[in-house]
Amino acid sequence: MLGPDLSDTHAPKPLLATLRGEKLSAPPIWLMRQAGRYLPEYRALRAEKGGFLALATDPVAATEITLQPIRRFGFDGAILFSDILMVPWALGQDLWFEVGEGPRLAPTLVDHALETLQPAPERLEPVYATVRGVAAALPPQVTFLGFAGSPWTVATYMVAGQGSRDQAETRRFAYRDPQAFQSIIDAIVALTVTYLSGQITAGVEAVQLFDSWAGSLSPAEFERWVIAPNAEIVRRLRALHPDTPIIGFPKGAGGKLAAYATGVAPDAIGLDETVDPVWADAALPSGLPVQGNLDPLALIAGGDVLDTAIDRVLGAFRDRPHVFNLGHGIQQDTPIAHVEQAIARVRGAA
Numbered sequence: 001m002l003g004p005d006l007s008d009t010h011a012p013k014p015l016l017a018t019l020r021g022e023k024l025s026a027p028p029i030w031l032m033r034q035a036g037r038y039l040p041e042y043r044a045l046r047a048e049k050g051g052f053l054a055l056a057t058d059p060v061a062a063t064e065i066t067l068q069p070i071r072r073f074g075f076d077g078a079i080l081f082s083d084i085l086m087v088p089w090a091l092g093q094d095l096w097f098e099v100g101e102g103p104r105l106a107p108t109l110v111d112h113a114l115e116t117l118q119p120a121p122e123r124l125e126p127v128y129a130t131v132r133g134v135a136a137a138l139p140p141q142v143t144f145l146g147f148a149g150s151p152w153t154v155a156t157y158m159v160a161g162q163g164s165r166d167q168a169e170t171r172r173f174a175y176r177d178p179q180a181f182q183s184i185i186d187a188i189v190a191l192t193v194t195y196l197s198g199q200i201t202a203g204v205e206a207v208q209l210f211d212s213w214a215g216s217l218s219p220a221e222f223e224r225w226v227i228a229p230n231a232e233i234v235r236r237l238r239a240l241h242p243d244t245p246i247i248g249f250p251k252g253a254g255g256k257l258a259a260y261a262t263g264v265a266p267d268a269i270g271l272d273e274t275v276d277p278v279w280a281d282a283a284l285p286s287g288l289p290v291q292g293n294l295d296p297l298a299l300i301a302g303g304d305v306l307d308t309a310i311d312r313v314l315g316a317f318r319d320r321p322h323v324f325n326l327g328h329g330i331q332q333d334t335p336i337a338h339v340e341q342a343i344a345r346v347r348g349a350a
Contacts, residue, residue: 215252
């Protein structure tokens with residue numbers, strides 16, 4: 001059996017301990033998007049229940065999906081099944097998912113004022129119900145992770161109505177009218193703190209801030225739209241929940257990671273697959289827990305390629321607290337056998 005003994009009701013939580021700065025003999029492991037389309041049980045439930053938003057707002061279904069990879073693999077962490085766009089939805093934008101194209105938001109804030117939106121905070125209630133359901137059902141060794149999108153990434157969707165390669169429309173908007181864009185960022189910050197606090201109160205034990213588009217900004221804009229708002233979320237959330245670890249994940253930050261780590265001051269920092277782990281270990285503050293950063297395509301490749309990639313990540317972070325993870329989300333064509341191979345390799349490193 002790959003997972004821990006689920007009958008042990010007094011087992012420690014390796015992931016939570018690592019996020020709090022403890023160095024373990026073998027790192028805990030979970031994978032971003034570990035609940036998703038590569039799992040046949042997820043595909044079956046989605047076919048039965050309908051589209052993504054229907055699943056994410058159905059607490060029974062979302063609870064089941066969150067638990068599926070824990071039952072199958074025995075990961076050390078379970079991450080809430082939801083979406084980063086719950087915050088703009090609760091701020092009053094319409095949200096839907098186009099088949100094969102991804103999420104859409106309307107009205108777009110590139111040509112509609114933030115003040116025209118009618119907030120709908122009740123849209124977050126199903127998420128809190130999901131958290132309560134998962135918290136009641138998780139094995140005691142598993143750490144429950146909540147999450148939210150970081151303000152810059154969420155704002156790119158709110159302004160443009162959808163994702164893009166370089167977020168050019170939102171970047172232009174931020175340069176053209178920084179005061180209006182700051183108002184959008186401030187609204188996202190305020191609701192994100194409320195949202196994450198609600199998740200913590202309902203039962204999550206750590207939270208992650210996903211900044212999927214952080215890599216598109218110049219250094220000065222990165223300081224203003226990534227570091228400053230994330231630091232404000234961390235400050236406010238830590239005042240409310242001082243014992244809850246916060247993971248920051250600024251995808252694409254590259255050489256700006258050290259500035260993010262010191263400026264935002266998260267309890268742990270996630271690294272995408274483009275970051276050299278040896279460089280990151282040297283550049284980041286000593287003792288800061290790191291998370292990552294296996295290339296999701298190496299996981300698809302499997303075999304010796306996968307083992308070598310895992311060993312390189314493990315070797316780079318052998319002297320600091322480390323949560324083993326992917327550098328981004330698991331791909332839908334990932335073989336389940338390769339996930340099992342990765343778990344065995346990581347856990348055999350002790």
